[in-house]
Amino acid sequence: MKILSIETSCDDTAMAIVECNGTLNNLSTKLISNAISSQTKLHAKSGGIIPNLAAREHEKNLIPIFNEVLRLAKIKKQNLGKEIDLIAVTKGPGLQPSLLMGLNFAKTLAYILNKPIIGVNHLLGHILSNFIKNNEEFKNEIKLPLVCLLVSGGHTQLYKINSWDKIELMGETLDDASGECFDKIAKIMKLGYPGGVFVSKIAEQFRNKNKNCKQEFNLPKPLINSKDYNFSFSGLKTAVLYLVQRLKKEKKFNKKVSERICFEAEEVITDVLVHKTLKLAKDINAKTVMISGGVSANQRLRSKFLEKIGGEFDFVCPDKLMSTDNAAMIAIAGYYEYLKGKKDDCLTLEVDANLQI
Ligand code: KG4
Numbered sequence: 367m368k369i370l371s372i373e374t375s376c377d378d379t380a381m382a383i384v385e386c387n388g389t390l391n392n393l394s395t396k397l398i399s400n401a402i403s404s405q406t407k408l409h410a411k412s413g414g415i416i417p418n419l420a421a422r423e424h425e426k427n428l429i430p431i432f433n434e435v436l437r438l439a440k441i442k443k444q445n446l447g448k449e450i451d452l453i454a455v456t457k458g459p460g461l462q463p464s465l466l467m468g469l470n471f472a473k474t475l476a477y478i479l480n481k482p483i484i485g486v487n488h489l490l491g492h493i494l495s496n497f498i499k500n501n502e503e504f505k506n507e508i509k510l511p512l513v514c515l516l517v518s519g520g521h522t523q524l525y526k527i528n529s530w531d532k533i534e535l536m537g538e539t540l541d542d543a544s545g546e547c548f549d550k551i552a553k554i555m556k557l558g559y560p561g562g563v564f565v566s567k568i569a570e571q572f573r574n575k576n577k578n579c580k581q582e583f584n585l586p587k588p589l590i591n592s593k594d595y596n597f598s599f600s601g602l603k604t605a606v607l608y609l610v611q612r613l614k615k616e617k618k619f620n621k622k623v624s625e626r627i628c629f630e631a632e633e634v635i636t637d638v639l640v641h642k643t644l645k646l647a648k649d650i651n652a653k654t655v656m657i658s659g660g661v662s663a664n665q666r667l668r669s670k671f672l673e674k675i676g677g678e679f680d681f682v683c684p685d686k687l688m689s690t691d692n693a694a695m696i697a698i699a700g701y702y703e704y705l706k707g708k709k710d711d712c713l714t715l716e717v718d719a720n721l722q723i
């Protein structure tokens with residue numbers, strides 16, 4: 367079946383058309399078209415997202431992105447009803463004003479085209495972003511049981527998946543998400559937005575110039591040795607804030623020092639994420655370790671997982687384009703819910719900004 371999907375939970379206006387076939391265990395997917403409009407430049411000015419501004423941008427971008435996704439799929443607007451079988455849209459979690467824009471657009475389309483609509487969980491979309499490839503067909507050969515680390519701007523969670531229809535939350539951050547921590551560290555040092563991209567680029571350059579470099583600032587690795595599967599990143603953010611304030615006072619804060627802080631912060635964040643994920647994987651005798659969400663685009667995180675896993679588990683990570691917010695993953699989540707028998711109604715489907723899995 368062909369699914370048109372719409373994602374506007376945060377600051378990206380995205381749509382995709384995806385062909386999905388099979389059951390969850392032998393699922394196959396093919397990306398037909400994928401369009402996205404990012405608001406990064408707009409929010410870079412404030413160093414973070416202003417929800418009402420984001421919603422206004424979605425309003426401007428929805429029709430152009432709709433035209434683009436149809437153009438890329440070579441579908442004429444008047445034939446859309448014949449070409450697609452289902453509309454999937456993000457219903458939450460996310461910024462309420464942003465979610466409302468995409469949901470209303472999707473409901474109007476579904477109503478006029480007389481197509482079924484499914485409102486999906488953005489987090490489920492991230493987990494299933496591993497079920498689609500950018501340039502090739504995907505066939506599900508991922509081995510279970512599996513541990514999935516979901517690391518995005520708003521979430522840091524660990525899931526256990528024993529069978530595809532049962533996704534169990536095992537632990538999550540008690541305060542800030544790891545992506546938020548990257549973003550705030552970047553904001554403290556005025557590096558740019560979204561912070562993770564800037565911090566990781568600077569950290570990589572530092573690492574390349576300073577091989578075998580040791581930690582100097584002793585940044586904390588919160589909850590690394592706790593017995594549960596939870597995380598905490600707000601203490602690390604505060605430690606970086608106090609460190610930068612102290613170094614500025616002592617007139618020791620400069621470009622080189624800020625590069626080192628990026629390197630050290632990325633090391634501690636990735637150490638904690640890898641350690642806790644592998645602890646859960648060992649505890650449940652997992653066969654596969656999977657990562658997803660914007661922070662899973664981080665190269666250091668990917669190589670640290672590969673290095674620490676050795677041959678013990680299979681390692682699955684999304685195409686980098688599918689790590690950050692996109693609509694293709696929403697189509698897969700829509701198909702997942704469709705297979706489970708979920709149906710929504712245009713008249714009653716609502717956003718839920720705090721939706722959980
Ligand atoms: O999944 P996502 O695109 O949006 C949410 O659902 O939140 O994740 C965005 C987060 C931001 O915090 C951003 O700084 C982070 O992902 N991010 C990265 C990288 N690319 C994006 N963090 C670390 N390294 C990266 N390369």
Ligand code: ZN
Nearest residue numbers: 492518690691
């Ligand atoms: Zn996301």
